[in-house]
Amino acid sequence: MPSRQWGALVARLLAYLTQIRRIGIVARLSASFVAVAILAIAANYLAGHSYVQTTRVERPVLIAPREAPAPITSEPAPPAMSKPSDAALEYSRALQRFSAAVSARALDAAAETDFRSSAAHFGQAASRLSAEVAKSDKKLSGQVLARTKEASESALLLVGLADERHQSLGEYRRHLNQLAQSMKGALDGSFKIFGRFIARQYLLQLDVSLQGIRERLGDAIASNASPASLLALAASEHDYSAALDANRSSLERVQGQEWVSFTDNQLSVLVAFRESLQRAQSAYGDRLAQLTQQMSEAAVTAAECVVAPPTIQVRAAPRAPEPTMPAAVPPTAPETTTVVQSDEGRYALIARITIAVISLVFIISLLTVLSIVRPVRRLVDAAAKLAAGDTHISVARGGIKELDQLAGSFNQMARRLEVAGEASRSYQARLEADVAARTRELRELAERDSLTQLPNRRHGLTLMEDALDEARSRGRHVGVYFLDLDNFKSINDSLGHAFGDQVLAKVAERLLAVCASYGHATRLGGDEFSIIYTDAESCEEIYQAGARLVEAFHASLQIEQRELMVSISCGVSVFPLHGDSCAELLSSADAALYRAKALGRNQASIYTQDLLNLVSENFSIEQRLRRAIERNEFELVFQPEVSVGSLRVELVEALLRWRQPDGRLAPPGEFLAVAEASGFIKEIDGWVMSAAIQAAAAWHHGAWPAARVAINISSRQLLDISFIDRLKELMRQHRLPVESIEIELTETVLQTGADTIRTLHALKAQGFAIALDDFGTGYSSLTSLAQLPLSRVKLDRSLITGSDARCAAIARTTVTLCEQLQLEVTAEGIENIEQLAWLLNHDSVYLQGYLISRPLRFEAVEAALATIPQQMALHVLNLRAPAPGESMSRDVIFINSSTGT
Numbered sequence: 001m002p003s004r005q006w007g008a009l010v011a012r013l014l015a016y017l018t019q020i021r022r023i024g025i026v027a028r029l030s031a032s033f034v035a036v037a038i039l040a041i042a043a044n045y046l047a048g049h050s051y052v053q054t055t056r057v058e059r060p061v062l063i064a065p066r067e068a069p070a071p072i073t074s075e076p077a078p079p080a081m082s083k084p085s086d087a088a089l090e091y092s093r094a095l096q097r098f099s100a101a102v103s104a105r106a107l108d109a110a111a112e113t114d115f116r117s118s119a120a121h122f123g124q125a126a127s128r129l130s131a132e133v134a135k136s137d138k139k140l141s142g143q144v145l146a147r148t149k150e151a152s153e154s155a156l157l158l159v160g161l162a163d164e165r166h167q168s169l170g171e172y173r174r175h176l177n178q179l180a181q182s183m184k185g186a187l188d189g190s191f192k193i194f195g196r197f198i199a200r201q202y203l204l205q206l207d208v209s210l211q212g213i214r215e216r217l218g219d220a221i222a223s224n225a226s227p228a229s230l231l232a233l234a235a236s237e238h239d240y241s242a243a244l245d246a247n248r249s250s251l252e253r254v255q256g257q258e259w260v261s262f263t264d265n266q267l268s269v270l271v272a273f274r275e276s277l278q279r280a281q282s283a284y285g286d287r288l289a290q291l292t293q294q295m296s297e298a299a300v301t302a303a304e305c306v307v308a309p310p311t312i313q314v315r316a317a318p319r320a321p322e323p324t325m326p327a328a329v330p331p332t333a334p335e336t337t338t339v340v341q342s343d344e345g346r347y348a349l350i351a352r353i354t355i356a357v358i359s360l361v362f363i364i365s366l367l368t369v370l371s372i373v374r375p376v377r378r379l380v381d382a383a384a385k386l387a388a389g390d391t392h393i394s395v396a397r398g399g400i401k402e403l404d405q406l407a408g409s410f411n412q413m414a415r416r417l418e419v420a421g422e423a424s425r426s427y428q429a430r431l432e433a434d435v436a437a438r439t440r441e442l443r444e445l446a447e448r449d450s451l452t453q454l455p456n457r458r459h460g461l462t463l464m465e466d467a468l469d470e471a472r473s474r475g476r477h478v479g480v481y482f483l484d485l486d487n488f489k490s491i492n493d494s495l496g497h498a499f500g501d502q503v504l505a506k507v508a509e510r511l512l513a514v515c516a517s518y519g520h521a522t523r524l525g526g527d528e529f530s531i532i533y534t535d536a537e538s539c540e541e542i543y544q545a546g547a548r549l550v551e552a553f554h555a556s557l558q559i560e561q562r563e564l565m566v567s568i569s570c571g572v573s574v575f576p577l578h579g580d581s582c583a584e585l586l587s588s589a590d591a592a593l594y595r596a597k598a599l600g601r602n603q604a605s606i607y608t609q610d611l612l613n614l615v616s617e618n619f620s621i622e623q624r625l626r627r628a629i630e631r632n633e634f635e636l637v638f639q640p641e642v643s644v645g646s647l648r649v650e651l652v653e654a655l656l657r658w659r660q661p662d663g664r665l666a667p668p669g670e671f672l673a674v675a676e677a678s679g680f681i682k683e684i685d686g687w688v689m690s691a692a693i694q695a696a697a698a699w700h701h702g703a704w705p706a707a708r709v710a711i712n713i714s715s716r717q718l719l720d721i722s723f724i725d726r727l728k729e730l731m732r733q734h735r736l737p738v739e740s741i742e743i744e745l746t747e748t749v750l751q752t753g754a755d756t757i758r759t760l761h762a763l764k765a766q767g768f769a770i771a772l773d774d775f776g777t778g779y780s781s782l783t784s785l786a787q788l789p790l791s792r793v794k795l796d797r798s799l800i801t802g803s804d805a806r807c808a809a810i811a812r813t814t815v816t817l818c819e820q821l822q823l824e825v826t827a828e829g830i831e832n833i834e835q836l837a838w839l840l841n842h843d844s845v846y847l848q849g850y851l852i853s854r855p856l857r858f859e860a861v862e863a864a865l866a867t868i869p870q871q872m873a874l875h876v877l878n879l880r881a882p883a884p885g886e887s888m889s890r891d892v893i894f895i896n897s898s899t900g901t
Contacts, residue, residue: 008103011224033365037358087129088305091144094118094125095151095302099295102155106162106284107224115159119152133305140304147298154291161284165225168277169217172270176217179266183210186255202247209240213270225281230274237271375403379410391418449523451501452508460522460530464582467519467534468575478575479519479533479542481549482589486567486601488527499559503566506557514552518545530586539574546572546604567602569593578607591615621674629687633659636691637855638709640868641826645843647872649865651708651742653848654692655855656684676714685717690730695858696741697734703862710742710771718745718759728766738767742792746773757788764789771826776810785821793818797829797849808838819844837879851875 101118104111126148134141186203213236220229244251244263252260375398382395393414395407447459455463464480471478485491485507492500504527511521511529519533531549533542550570556563571592573579578588588607594615596605628634638652656672657665675681692711699707717723731738743763760770771792772785776799785793799811811827818825819842827839830849839845852872856864 005100005104007107011107030365033358033361036361041354085129085132085305087125087132088302091125091129091302091305092299094122095295095298098122098151098155102158102291105159109163109166115155119155123148123152129302129305140301143301144298144305147294147301151291151294151298154287154294158284158287158291161280161287165277165280165284168273168280169221169225172273172277173217173221175266175269175273176213179263179270180210180214182259182262182266183207186259202243202250206240206243206247206251209236209243212236213240220277225277227278227281227285230278230281233274234278237267237274241267371398371400372403374398375400375407379403379407382410382414386414386417391421452505452523454508454512454529455520455522457522457524460520460524460532461582463520463522464532464585467532468580468582470535471575474535477533477536477539477542477577478585479531479536479539479545480573480575480585480589481531481533481546481570481604482524482573482586482593483529483531483549483568483570484593485527486569486597488566491564491566502559503557503564506559507553507566507568510552510557511549514549515545530589539577542572542574543604543606546570546606550602550604569596569601570604571596571607572604573607587615618674618677621671622678622680625671625675625678625680625684628658629683634684634687634691635659635665635857636688636695637665637857638695638861639848639855640853640861640864641710641846641848642852642868642872643843644840644845644847647869647876649868650846651710652856652861653710653744654688654695654712656688656712657855676716681714682716682720685714686726688712689717689727693730693734693736693741697736698858699861700736700740704865708740708742708769710744712744712746712773715745715756718756723759724762724766727763727768739769742769742771744771744773744794761789764791774828776814785817785823790823792824792826792846794826794828794848800827800829800835800849801831812838815839815842815845833875833879836875840876840879 098118098121101111101115105115126144130141130144133144183203183206187207213233216229216233216236220226220233223229244260244267248260251263375395378395382393385393391414394411395414397404397407447455449456464478467478470476485503488500488503491503504523507527507529508521508523511531515521515531515533518536519531522530522532524530533545536542550568553566553568556565558564571589571594573585573588573592575585579585592605592607596603599605635657637655637657639655640649640652642648643650656668658671660666672681672684675684689711692709696707696709699705727741730736731741745760764770769791770789771794772788772790773794774796775793776796793814795811795814799807799814815825815827824844824846825842826846826848827835828848830836830839830847830851832851835849836847836851839847853864853868
């Protein structure tokens with residue numbers, strides 16, 4: 001027998017033994033008992049016959065021929081004798097050789113030559129047999145070729161799968177060796193004492209798992225990659241991966257991230273090749289079964305291919321039938337001649353001994369089975385109950401010593417698991433209670449404001465949405481009140497934030513008391529609150545409730561033995577009149593709140609469409625302001641101020657304009673309020689100051705050396721500690737003297753307190769002139785003229801344009817007072833000749849208005865320096881011209897066209 005066939009036989013035997021290992025103990029003992037019994041019976045049989053002589057004569061067995069077609073005769077043709085042809089016998093031998101060659105080639109690639117030769121011989125034999133059979137049966141001839149082709153193709157696929165399996169095993173072994181080398185390097189890093197390595201526990205654990213993989217690989221190679229060995233190999237890989245994951249952090253710290261990554265990659269490659277090996281093995285088994293079936297079918301087809309002798313036909317009618325040859329000779333049984341000599345006494349003795357041995361073996365086997373099976377069943381049942389969660393279990397002791405000890409250990413483990421389960425259940429109960437309590441706390445935190453205990457904004461929106469759903473279904477109204485505290489910042493600044501928090505808590509209590517009968521109160525954030533009026537029959541109910549809400553805060557709050565008066569402003573919106581969603585109603589109420597504050601606070605305002613339009617317009621302005629400076633949309637225009645004494649332009653006021661998309665220049669009144677509310681005023685003020693100083697420098701170093709520019713400064717700039725330093729830096733960059741810049745501020749700046757006054761004194765000390773704009777309105781007081789470091793007072797246009805004699809008297813008195821205080825005065829709003837008349841008697845007054853000049857762009861200022869004096873002189877001449885018949889007064893002014901005087 002060739003070595004390849006021996007190898008295949010050994011592999012099959014190993015696979016069979018692997019299956020036997022899985023047989024239970026009862027089956028094993030039963031098989032042992034049967035084997036002993038057979039051995040005893042055989043021994044008894046052989047011992048009971050002293051001599052046996054057998055003569056065996058065998059005769060050949062003829063294969064029954066296929067049925068031949070009946071001849072054309074009146075009498076039936078006798079059956080023909082048939083036998084296998086040489087081509088059929090050659091085909092059968094070629095089939096057997098090809099089968100053996102396929103088995104050998106699947107085990108060893110070195111058998112490729114024999115495999116190819118046998119395949120070629122198999123094909124040639126099939127061709128000869130097909131050609132021979134085609135003479136009598138073309139269908140059978142085609143079947144021979146078809147069966148041969150199918151078997152050959154399946155054999156080639158089987159050989160390919162075997163090669164793939166061998167290749168996967170080789171690659172798996174190569175990568176496993178690389179992983180072993182890496183592990184060896186890690187272990188070599190440990191120190192050695194008396195021939196033994198002292199290494200970390202996790203390295204040793206990982207090395208043991210790796211050795212398990214190598215052992216399972218050896219089993220797989222020995223069993224030719226049997227499914228059982230591959231499953232065991234997969235389990236070893238899983239153990240190695242579990243050991244690697246359990247000690248990953250320690251390995252990364254000691255061996256390094258690169259070593260761990262290499263190990264992960266190698267393990268992934270091993271898993272990939274093992275899975276490929278499993279797929280190849282599965283396909284190999286399927287293909288082997290298919291090939292076996294195809295070869296069996298080819299053998300059956302070959303057995304059907306026989307050659308029948310010529311049919312004997314009888315044509316004479318009346319003759320007696322000739323003897324015919326039988327269709328087939330039945331196979332003759334072997335003829336056997338046996339001579340037996342026996343000893344009856346010895347046979348009886350051996351029979352009794354055999355019965356005794358068999359009985360003893362049976363009793364021993366039965367006792368062994370009972371001593372093993374019963375304890376094992378009890379352990380299996382107990383383990384199943386334990387796995388189901390029943391820890392109150394105990395296994396009865398008994399059986400063989402080892403199983404009795406195992407039962408004791410199992411009972412001890414069950415008791416420990418019971419104790420651990422009780423502790424786990426107790427801990428689980430405490431944990432669930434803690435989680436439930438924490439969940440309630442988190443729900444409270446998620447839905448309640450921690451300071452006021454009111455529903456927060458998120459929960460308030462949920463309450464509002466529920467109220468809207470109810471109102472939609474019942475056709476009712478819902479009121480939304482958006483309110484905040486008036487001047488709450490002053491409370492925080494003067495009394496502290498802790499006191500402010502107490503104020504908010506007291507306000508929340510009062511809101512709850514007011515709205516308890518009709519709705520919910522929520523805190524939106526800061527000093528902003530919201531109240532939801534649910535299920536109102538009419539809008540009037542909601543409006544009246546808003547008025548009562550404001551009135552409720554006319555009574556003082558008692559906080560820390562202190563009475564505090566706090567007022568609120570409130571905006572009101574109504575569902576469905578002012579919106580259909582929470583967002584729309586809150587937006588409408590917010591717009592109404594803005595209107596309430598603009599009207600003087602401490603009141604409730606009802607939403608109208610105009611408010612929303614105003615809010616939308618302000619929002620649009622705010623969005624465009626964000627990019628106005630980057631897009632260079634701001635411009636400065638300059639309005640001249642003319643001295644009455646010289647009729648010349650002494651200074652210009654820088655005025656801000658914003659160029660709109662349609663080309664219109666928007667005045668500051670259209671956007672400065674939005675800029676201040678949104679915080680963009682700081683960037684705008686900085687740009688205005690820089691652009692104005694740059695323009696003044698261009699005139700100073702050019703055609704107007706005595707140029708003076710008045711720059712409007714906001715309260716935020718004066719409160720900025722870096723304002724003066726920035727101003728001085730700009731003056732230094734442009735080489736501009738301080739006399740060229742005049743700081744102009746409005747009366748609202750005076751409300752910002754002592755810090756503003758200190759900044760003004762610092763500017764005055766640096767040499768800057770300071771002008772007070774819009775004097776005569778708002779918070780103007782005569783004490784401000786004495787306390788502030790002013791250089792100029794600009795009378796508001798309402799005092800100049802007013803037709804009331806009182807306004808004229810106030811203006812004249814203010815001019816006289818400023819002259820006595822040595823303050824320059826600018827009269828704003830000069831638009832007609834009558835307003836100019838009474839101011840000509842005050843040489844210290846400066847004039848500004850459309851009669852003198854409208855605001856000019858930078859390029860037009862130089863030309864206006866020459867034309868404005870001439871226009872002013874004409875105005876003066878018209879006012880002082882003599883009546884008909886009168887002589888010209890000595891006060892007539894002669895105009896010099898070159899100097900303007």
